[in-house]
Amino acid sequence: MLSDAPSQPASDALGGRRSPPAGGPARLLADVHADGTWTTLAEHRSRYSPPPAPKREPDDRIIDLVDEAGLRGRGGAGFPTGRKLRTVSQGRAPRIVIGNGTEGEPASAKDRLLMSRLPHLVIDGALLAAAAVGADRIGIGVERNNTEAVKAMRDALAERAEHEPLPISFRVAGTPPRYVGGEETGLVHWFNNGPAMPTFVPPRPFEKGVDGRPTLVQNVESLAHITQIVAHGPDWFREVGTAEEPGTALATVSGAVNRASVVEAAIGTPIGKIVESAGGSTARVGAMLLGGFFGTWVRGDAALAAPFSRAGLSPLNASPGAGIMCVLSEDACGLAETARILAWFAAESAGQCGPCLYGLADLARGAAGLSEATSAPSDLANLFLWAHEIEGRGACKHPDGAVRLLRSAATVFAEDWDRHARGERCRGQSAPPTIRVPVPPPVWR
Ligand SMILES: Cc1cc2nc3c(=O)[nH]c(=O)nc-3n(C[C@H](O)[C@H](O)[C@H](O)COP(=O)(O)O)c2cc1C
Ligand code: SF4
CATH class of the missing domain: 1.20.1440.230 (NADH-ubiquinone oxidoreductase 51kDa subunit, iron-sulphur binding domain)
Known part of the structure; x- marks a missing residue:
């Protein structure tokens, strides 16, 4: 775990810096209201400066910050975000940004929490990503039955239209409730007015996506991290986490725990500690399902001792995926599950x-x-x-x-x-x- 790097001032040219969340692992979730309401634009702006308006030319300063921070995508595959931004930025202009908030994994709740409680953190991240790659359009796909998140995102966009007009077209689209609709080619297919089904690749979205344009598809948690990286700087981001996998990540903890919840943890934190943050297990842990339905079973003692990171879980043939962890009590039948x-x-x-x-x-x-x-x-x-x-x-x-x-x-x-x-x-x-x-x-x- 890294803890020695002092935080450096973020790029003042990108809008200056507000004080970063202090102490504790909560960074993204530091501003979540306890009463369930979402953070307004005024509250959000007391912490984050408005992002620069996207232009046709990519803004390499943003790409460099994300690259230096070492952010990896939080949608499951863990691909380096800076590398993806750069690749899309090098495609034919103008480009398109798609935020992936479909969250089809049944055991995941982190993206809906972010969108329904901190919509402006996600919206700023999408605008910064658009400025980074030189996009003229943004779409965020949110599973349409996820009404709270769809409403909060749309209300937040309406709030912007009134107080801080959006510099480019920005749409929040309710997507069909289908797991594979969240796979990036499925999402792009749907934004192209097709069914929300994956298409054979190549071409991948970064080459030819929405309307045949180079398209950046980024999970909404990844977008929220971009907002914080630009505001507080890559060194601040790297103060927690591991050298290869810096920062925090959201974990959804469920199953045999006292308080099924979304927990924000520094990458590398022992999984047992994250389970404790969810009130601890209700019984002896027989096994854990790590990475969600799309993940793997791991024996209870090995899972609890393992670090919450790709490198830490790889010896167990597991991966954090989109941060999902389900606890199975020792007396439950893993085969029935x-x-x-x-x-x-x-x-x-x-x-x-x-x-x-x-x-x-x-x-x-x-x-x-x-x-x-x-x-x-x-x-x-x-x-x-x-x-x-x-x-x-x-x-x-x-x-x-x-x-x-x-x-x-x-x-x-x-x-x-x-x-x-x-x-x-x-x-x-x-x-x-x-x-x-x-x-x-x-x-x-
Ligand atoms: C079957 C399948 C379902 C997926 N569902 C989601 C999803 O619900 N949300 C998501 O962000 N990524 C999902 N992904 C990953 C996306 O294809 C894509 O990698 C991701 O949105 C990229 O964002 P990131 O780099 O920020 O992680 C899924 C992938 C597969 C193969
Ligand atoms: S695209 Fe093919 S492999 Fe993927 S879910 Fe549909 S049928 Fe299955």
């Missing part, structure tokens, strides 16, 4: 790639049979064969996520797996589900 999540994966297939459409349904059926201890031995042998056959064969990585989850379940719950395969039920099977799996929406194609 896995079977329910795989059923969700199958229902969420966009249905346009055969191996995903049929393969995920087979995986879900096989896992349900295993969980209920009703599988024939041949079904179990087939499970891994099917997994192998669908891996890497979709337009997007949706089926790969299901395969990864299944494989991690086979390792972490190996004893339960053998017991279920022998047709024995486990004691956890009658326990109520721990991980919240939403009822899949009706399939649309």
Whole structure:
């Protein structure tokens, strides 16, 4: 963890500096109101200067600040944000910025918290990203059922129109409730008036995105970090976190915890400490689902001791993803939870790639049979064969996520797996589900 770097004044040329949040890990969330209301423009402006108006020419000063800060995207893949800004800025002008606030991961709540409570932090980040790459248009995609976030973002834009007119076109769009609609090509496809389904790549959005223009797709938490980096400087950003993964990140903690919540933590913080911030676990921790439904199971003791970082979780074949961590109590059945999540994966297939459409349904059926201890031995042998056959064969990585989850379940719950395969039920099977799996929406194609 870094703690020795003094914070340097941020670029005065970009609007000067207000005092950064002091003490504690809360940086993004430092200004969240306890009463649930959102931070107004006047409050926001008491801390952050207005961003420069985007021009056709990219603003390299912003890209340099983000680069020096070492920010990595918070939407799941952890790609270096400065590098992405630079690549888009080098594309054909004018460019487009899309904020990804779709948050299709059922176990994630951090993006909706940010948008519904701190909309101006996200809006300023989008404007700064637009200035950085030389964009003439901004769109933010927010899942349309997430009404609180859609309303707060739109109200915040209306507040700007009155007090601080927006320098470029800025739209908040309600997107369809579909997990793969949050994958960047799916989101771009939807902004292009197509269905919210991933498209085969290349071209990737940075080459040819909305209206065929170079398009920057950035998670809304990443945008909020850009606002703080420009305001307080890269050295301030690097005061916490690790050298390779600086700063804080938002984690959504749920499952067998006393207070399911969104926690802001310095990257590298032990996961056990983050669970404590969510009121601690309600029972002995048997396993944790790290990175969400798109992540992996990790044994409880190993997960609690591991640092919340890509480097720290990599030896466990896990990743923080978009910061999701679900706690499974020791007496719950990990295979039953896995079977329910795989059923969700199958229902969420966009249905346009055969191996995903049929393969995920087979995986879900096989896992349900295993969980209920009703599988024939041949079904179990087939499970891994099917997994192998669908891996890497979709337009997007949706089926790969299901395969990864299944494989991690086979390792972490190996004893339960053998017991279920022998047709024995486990004691956890009658326990109520721990991980919240939403009822899949009706399939649309
Ligand atoms: C199936 C799938 C679903 C995704 N859903 C989201 C999402 O809900 N929100 C998000 O920000 N990124 C999501 N992503 C990642 C995006 O494709 C993209 O990498 C991200 O928005 C880039 O932003 P970042 O660099 O700031 O992380 C998803 C990716 C996949 C493969
Ligand atoms: S892999 Fe599945 S979810 Fe992804 S585009 Fe193809 S059908 Fe849709």
